[in-house]
Amino acid sequence: MADAATPLTILYFAWLRERTGTSQECVTLPADVRTVGALIAWLAERSPGHASAFANRRTVRCAVNQDFADPATPVGPGDEVAFFPPVTGG
Amino acid sequence: MADAATPLTILYFAWLRERTGTSQECVTLPADVRTVGALIAWLAERSPGHASAFANRRTVRCAVNQDFADPATPVGPGDEVAFFPPVTGG
Amino acid sequence: MARISVQTEDFDIGAEFAALTAGRTDIGGIGCFVGTVRASAQDRVAAMTLEHYPAMTERAIARIVEEAERRWELLGCTVIHRVGRLTAGENIVLVLAAASHRQPALDATAFLIDWLKTKAPFWKKEEFADGAATWVEARAADDAAAARW
């Protein structure tokens, strides 16, 4: 298993990518950030762009390690966490 | 309009064609045969093959002048009347 | 507007899609169904012969297409039905329905094939591997499918 210092990879797609100004960033989590919900609250503090991306959480979807996730899904060191709007393909 | 002596064209498809032994015949109707139902009763008398073709009328379908018809549909001189089983295309 | 054909030769699915959509930018979805001669392990159908009523067939199909056009806003429609002798694996029928969105395209496709199966004058005679041949009987399930609409 990854130790606590191993970073998470955060990916952003569509307008979350545009608002945060990044498609990918690596972060090392504080010990008290253990769920998607807590991660969002923590990321929203990083910049005005992040705050804007996460302003309306009802329009933000998430996947942890390429599986759809929800605010209660656990996250930890080494995970790949992606944030994006509701999907619109097809 | 066609006069009373003008024949009808009768067409048979699928197993009605096989049982009657004909794909097409021209007939001149008696004056009292004025509907598909009466025509079937009259045609069934023409040969054992015809009798066999019309033995189970629930399995016989009809079109008059290329429109689906039923036993009450009028028929008259000059009409094209087709008999066939329930359709099975597609 | 619809393309309707009753023919002995096979159809080219890609070419029919291309013809239906050429130069169009108003189409959002195309539904399609292709029916083929099936030779299941049990009944071992080797071939079938499709008979039809030539004077009536295209007209009957045109009426089915008109009914679809009344029910959905279609931007194009293709129905091709083969006749004559077809061997296992061959194409029998092609239905295409184009619309601005997927739901009418898919619904119209299902409607067209359901109604073709019960309201167009085609009859199938199946030939089995042992040489027997029988006329296919109409299925109650097909009548029920057609009556849904």
Place this chain on the structure above:
Amino acid sequence: MARISVQTEDFDIGAEFAALTAGRTDIGGIGCFVGTVRASAQDRVAAMTLEHYPAMTERAIARIVEEAERRWELLGCTVIHRVGRLTAGENIVLVLAAASHRQPALDATAFLIDWLKTKAPFWKKEEFADGAATWVEARAADDAAAARW
């Protein structure tokens, strides 16, 4: 068994049908849906860019296909979704589902496109004739369509 592809280049509908059915005599029907870039008179969409989540996309589609295979006895299945910039009239997505009879083929086709629209990580950004560009918003109707199944 299913063929799944996420690609920038266009697909060849006829070739995909041929690949799905080649050498098969157990198939009775193939359902198909093709989605295209629509430029309606009102919104004048000139093009769209499809973004996706590469590490997740094919896996998400594979799960949707597995769900379809659990629900219907499919004899083959193809899902091709394009990404990148597509102009009005271009193909976006192809779904094919083959079965022994038409109803499972048509139902699986509708299911696959409904679930692709709501459960696969693609996002569309539309470009308008006046130069504006906006991310397409998810439609409640699409969620309702996906929830039917």
